[in-house]
Amino acid sequence: MNKKNMLFLLTMLIVAVTYSYFNIPNKFETEGGSCYQGITAMFIRFFLTVCVILNLLSIFLITYKSKIKTAKVLSILSLIIWLIGAIIHSYDNFLIGLTYFTPFLILNFIIVIVVYKNKTIEI
Numbered sequence: 001m002n003k004k005n006m007l008f009l010l011t012m013l014i015v016a017v018t019y020s021y022f023n024i025p026n027k028f029e030t031e032g033g034s035c036y037q038g039i040t041a042m043f044i045r046f047f048l049t050v051c052v053i054l055n056l057l058s059i060f061l062i063t064y065k066s067k068i069k070t071a072k073v074l075s076i077l078s079l080i081i082w083l084i085g086a087i088i089h090s091y092d093n094f095l096i097g098l099t100y101f102t103p104f105l106i107l108n109f110i111i112v113i114v115v116y117k118n119k120t121i122e123i
Helices: 003-022 026-030 039-063 068-089 094-117
Strands: none
Touching: 003 039, 003 094, 026 039, 039 068, 039 094, 068 094
16 A cells, blocks of 8 residues: 555544544433443543554554555454444434444445555565
């Protein structure tokens, strides 16, 4: 993958993460009652951070052609983690889940496609 594609993916990752981190629905901030208020948002932000790290690692590994199989595994793992979170939290209110989880889910899917379309032979 060339540097132009890497910069595009990194820019899209920054946009999607900024949206997902700061525009978390109030439902997730107030869920859990008075004692556990905000715990859902804390878990979502934790898994968002994990997914971002996995995506960054896969982008850098594919760009510098070091570990292609590792990049594939990391990108799939990130997609699975975010998809599970989207399914779990969209159960009660599908519209909130759709509007909140979809941008980062689409970006995860794009990163998986880019990683799998890379024709580089692993060293």
